[in-house]
Amino acid sequence: MNSAFETTPLVSVIVVAADSGLTLRECVGRVMACSVPLELILVDNGSADGIPQAIERAMQHESRLRPVYNHANLGFGPAVNRGAAQARANVLLILNPDCMLDDASLRRLLDLLKAHPKAGVIGAVVCDEQGQPDRASYRRDPYLKRALRSFLGQGKGVNIGGEMPGEPVQAEAVSGALMVMPRVAFEHLKGFDEEYFLHCEDLDLCRRARDAGYQVWLAGDVRVLHGKGGSSRHRPVFVSWHKHRGMWRWFRKFDPAARNPLVSAVVWLGVWAHFLLKIPGQWLRLLRRRPAPAASDA
Known part of the structure; x- marks a missing residue:
């Protein structure tokens, strides 16, 4: 056991797994290879693939790894909150x-x-x-007017167009795939809103942080490979349901347009009509990814 890491770590890295596949092993390996004094809190949301348990067995003598097992999928935000409650460092990295x-x-x-x-x-x-930045890394609040401009290709929408910044800049919202926060700020905000299950909770957290007087920054000079949802690819309709549910919750919480009952009704219909229209394509892509049955020797 490395005594250098028995003291209080500088950063608590929180990773939430939910049947995340083999990329989880590489993610954990990369974090543990960092020389910064850290702890890795691996929160498992009831995975059936056995990989979190296998990682724990392989690293049973590694004091920096701290597994937390939920026996059901609680959702991303609730799992992060439970991981943060175990953190010992003054900085959290989600x-x-x-x-x-x-x-x-x-x-x-x-x-x-x-x-x-x-x-x-x-x-x-x-x-x-391929090194292409995800536009969700640098976003603005998804107000209805902005979402419509994005849809119509007119003016400034939700995603900020042009080249991705190459230096640190202030932002309205950043991607929840990687977030660094002072623990005091996370606790002041009471963590993620647990009414979101998956998607949009990062937009919510960034908005509440700004409303509380904190700044949101994008480290434009830090580029990190993101594989885009190992577990999500196997459950596209499930993920899409929660994404649309999250969109509706954010709209109701923060968009002034939601105060108009007629507009709110139209948005509700639009959100769920969009969800229904996406289902056939999601099922088709899922079927195409499934391996063909083995040929018979007969």
């Missing part, structure tokens, strides 16, 4: 199980947090395997 963190990126994020004492949330530019 990391998706398909995000690949490295030591240099972690150190840069911690330096930015130190340089901006009013920061409540710091995100990074999450990229796909």
Whole structure:
């Protein structure tokens, strides 16, 4: 056991797994390879793949790994909240199980947090395997008017167009795939709103952080590989349901347009009509990904 990590860590990394697949092993391995004093709180949301348990067995002598087992899928935000309640560090890093963190990126994020004492949330530019940034890394509040402009391709919408910044900039919202927060800010905000199950809870947290007087920053010079949902690909309709449910909750909480009953009714119909229209394509893509049955020798 490495005594260097028996003292209070600088950062508590919280990873939530839910049948996240083999990428979870790599994610954990990358975090544990960092030289920054840290602890990794691995919160398992009732996975059936056995990978969190296998990671625990393989690292049974590693004091920095702290597994937390939920015996059901509580949702992303509730699981992070339970992980944060176990954290010992003054800094939290919320990391998706398909995000690949490295030591240099972690150190840069911690330096930015130190340089901006009013920061409540710091995100990074999450990229796909081709290095293309996810536009969700740098967003604005998804007001109805902005969402309509995005849909129609007119003016400034929810995603901020143009080149992704190459330096730190203030933002309205960053991706929940990677978030660094002072623990005091997380606790002041009472963590994630647990009424969201999956999706939009990051938008909610960023909005509440700004409303509470904190700043939200995007570390434009930090690029992190994000595999885009290992567990989500196997349950596209389930994920889509909760994404649309989250969109509706955010609208009801924060958009002034929700005060108009007629507008609210139209938005409700639009959200769920969009959900229903997406189901056939999601099922078709799922069927195409399934392996073909083995040929008979007969």
